[in-house]
Amino acid sequence: MEQLDTKFIQFLSMISRQKEIRSITELALNLGVSRRMVYYYVDKLNDFLKEKKRPTLQRQKRKGFEISKIQQQEIQLWMKAQETTDYVLTQNERHLLIGLLILIENKKWQLQHLQDFFHVSRNTVIKDVQLVKEWLLTFGVTIESNKKRGYFVTISELNRRQLIYQQLYLMEIAQMDAIYYLLVHELEIVKTPQELNQAIQAIEAAIYQTKTSLAKEITELDTHILAKMIVIVQNRSKNGWIVEWTKKEAALIEERLEFKIVVQLLQQLNGYFGIDHLEKEAYYYSVLLLCIEKNVDAHFLSNPFENLVYVTKNFVRLFEQIAGIHFHNRDRLIEKIQTHMKVLYYRHVFEVQMPNYLVKDLSDRYEKAFKLTEKVSIIMKSDIVFQTSFSKGLTKTEITEIAIYFEEAILKEQTRRDVLQVLVVSDCSAVLNNVIEAHLQQLLPESLVVGNLKSKSAYYYPGKVDYCISTNLNYVHPQGETVYVSPILTIEDKKRMKELGKKQPLTLKKREKIKLLLTEFQYIENQDAFILELEKLVKSPKRELPKKYQVKMVDFLKNSEFCFVEDQEDSLPTLLDKMSKPLIEEHYIQVSYREQIKEELNQGQLIFLYSKILLVHTDYRFGSIKPGCSFLFLKSPLIVKNNKEVQLIVFLATEETMAHVPLLFELDHLLQSNFYEILIKTASFQAATQQLQS
Structure with a gap:
């Protein structure tokens, strides 16, 4: 048992704290490995216990195994005493280390140096370096090499440190503490794991003290990374590699409370271990604190962020209008997004990119929230106040980050x-x-x-x-x-x-299904039908999940009952009465839903997706049962408030689980085509739909 790997450490950690493992299958599932691998780990552990002359783990038939206190103590003692540098590196771990060693450039790193450091073949190192080159190219950074410097990169110190921070981020989320020790051991920063832990704990304690002074809270994860970053950066700082700031940037940094707090923090740490170029490094760490994600920011409404508050409130308002939802806990949502907007603002000002691996998965995974947020950001580009804060607009990454807050709020509303x-x-x-x-x-x-x-x-x-x-x-x-x-x-x-x-059947409380029935049936007028459905529900032993709706806009466009063409002008409320009739008759909405829309329109809440195209909808809780839509085209435009013209009206029925949002995406795609132009020429929904499909 002289060599470690990540999953084996995880296995040891788990069984050293649990008295009983009920099932090998469950243990394999929880660890994310195969049953065969679990058996291999058990055999490997038993070899160690035999060496210590302790009882081995005994598997029980059709069960797992029990762990005694003596066995747990031996495992814990071994894990503490194990030499951290004796570690089996995976390919991913080697990539992280190679990238960091080249970026930190503590000494000349050539092919042979890396081969000796990792104890692997020349071909393996060549492949690893090639993968690191490909990774850096995604940031526009090229790895060069010569006899004097070995492998190196030519970039600004700020960009170099951003890439170092990103690698430490990856290392931290994968919890590669042993790999980090290998790095600092090679950099000759500390001699033992114990010395490293003491240094990290001292830095983290100092960072935690900033929470009260700043009235802000950064995450545990970022606290760990920031502490490790301070240790690593000392290697750059002592060689005179410092981030340079313009006078304007330096003046802005000095205005922030973070700068004063960081100076105090570094002075405190300087007494523990020397901080080179303390005053100059204070600017860098202040910017890092400003650009790190915050869980809490008590000053989210403070000066000089009135413009950002306006941007955030407008962002939420537009999202609600387009999505057809009203957030009950709106103020809390605004607080969360505004806290993040401040972070994004500072990242734009100082051109700092923080590590983020959400976009690839989440922009697709939460397509509804992402596309709605993206639509809002496009609309916001024309806002002068927004342009002042974000002149280049928001990136896909930043849009995704904001979309997560909306996704969270929607889930809580349901x-x-x-x-x-x-x-x-x-x-x-x-x-x-x-x-x-x-x-x-x-x-x-x-x-x-x-x-x-x-x-x-x-x-x-x-x-x-x-x-x-x-x-x-x-x-x-x-x-x-x-x-x-x-x-x-x-x-x-x-x-x-x-x-x-799958281990526990999915259930739905019957009282909640009764609530669905009360929503769907106008039971005062249809008592017999309601009672019949209620009897079925009470007698039924089965419990079901809510319906999942899959609707397509083209189905409504092809159905003449949901499409209207008017020759003469009527009032907007009269037109809405016509459009809502089929939706009410087919149990898409209730009368109360239409009346709420009328009230909102009377208050001036008009949503124009494009010129002359009006979208009408509201929160499902006002009486919308399932997603659907109807359309009305006016041969002569209708003049509404602020002298705006309306020629096409889309009436949308919303739904609790946001099942109506795909209809919004279809509508947006439809209106970006020549559908509307064909509709104006033909005054026929059927003709416009047929021509578009052909």
Whole structure:
């Protein structure tokens, strides 16, 4: 047992804290490995226990195995005493280290140097370096090499440090503490793991003290990375490599409270271990603090951010209007998005890119929220106040980050059902943790996240837990099953989540289904039908999930009952009465939904998707049952408030789970084509639809 690997350490950590492993299958599922690998780990552990003359783990037929206190103590002692540098590196771990060694450039790194450091073949190093080159090229950075410097890159110090921070971020979320020690050991910063831990703890303690002074809270994850970054950057700083700032940037940094706090922090750490170029480095770490994601910012409304507050409120208002939803906890949503907007603002000002691996998965995974947020950002580009804060607009990454807050708010607005009790344990940012929650809601539709806690406090959670979903590989919850996942769920993670859902039948409380019946049936007028459905529900032993609607706009365009063409002008309320009639008769909406739309239009809440094209809809809670739409074309435009012309009206029925949003996307795609031009020429929905399809 002289060599370690990540999964084996995770296996040891889990069994050293649990008295009993009930099932090999469950253990394999929770670790994300095969049953065969678990048996291999057990045999490997038993070899060690035999060396220590301790009882080995005994598998029970059709069960798991028990672990005694003596066995657990031996495992824990071995893990503490194990030489951290004696580690089996995976290909990914080598890539991280090679990238960091080239970026830090503590000495000349040539092919032979890397081969000796990793104890691998020349061909392996060549392949590894090639992959690192491909990674850096995605940032527009080219690895060069010569006899004098070995492998090196030519970029600004700020960009270099951003890439170093990104590698440390990857290392932290994968919890590669042993790999980090290998790095600092090679850089000759510390001599032992104990010395490194003491240094990191001292820095983290100093960072935690800034929370009270700044009235802001950064995540546990970023605290760990920032502490490790301070240790690493000393190697650059002592060689005179410092980030340069313009006078304007320096003046802006000095105005912020973060600068004063960072100076005090570095002075405090300087007494513990020397900080080279302390005053100059204070500017860099101040910017880093400003650009790091915040869980809490008590000053989110403070000066000089009135413009950003306006941008955030307008962003939320437009999202509500386009999506047809009203957030009950609107103020809390604005606070969260405004806190993030401040971070984005500073990143734009200082041109700092922080690591983010959400876009690739989440812009597709949460397509509804993302596309709606993207639509809002496009509209916001014409806003002068928005242009002042974000002259280049928002990137896809930034749009995705904002969309996550909307996704979280939408999920919380939806009805909670009788569910599995799930506890999320993660030291990552609130954004990442919210993403995990959102994934759980989709992968386990009947799950209830009872808490989203840091590993330090999760152990003392008093409530019932069926499953603990943890991104911390060293955490084991005292009750329920602990399942380990990546901060960004992989395909394998998602498969395992779905398997958890199969262990307990999905349920829906009957009283909630009665509420659905009360919504769907106008039972005062249709008492017999309502009573018949109610009797079926009471007698039925089965419990069902809510319906999942799949609707297409073209189906409504082809149905003449939902399409209207008017020759003469009527008042807008009269036109809405005509358009809503088929939707009411077919149980898409209730009369109350139409009346609420009239009230909102009377207040001047008009949504023009394009010139002369009016979208009318509102929150489903006013009486919309399922997604649908109707259309009305006016041969002569109607003049409404502010002398705006209306020629095409789209009446949209919304739905609780946002099933109406795909109709909005279809409508947007339709209006970007020549459908509207054909409609003006032919005054026929049927002709316009047929020509478009042909």
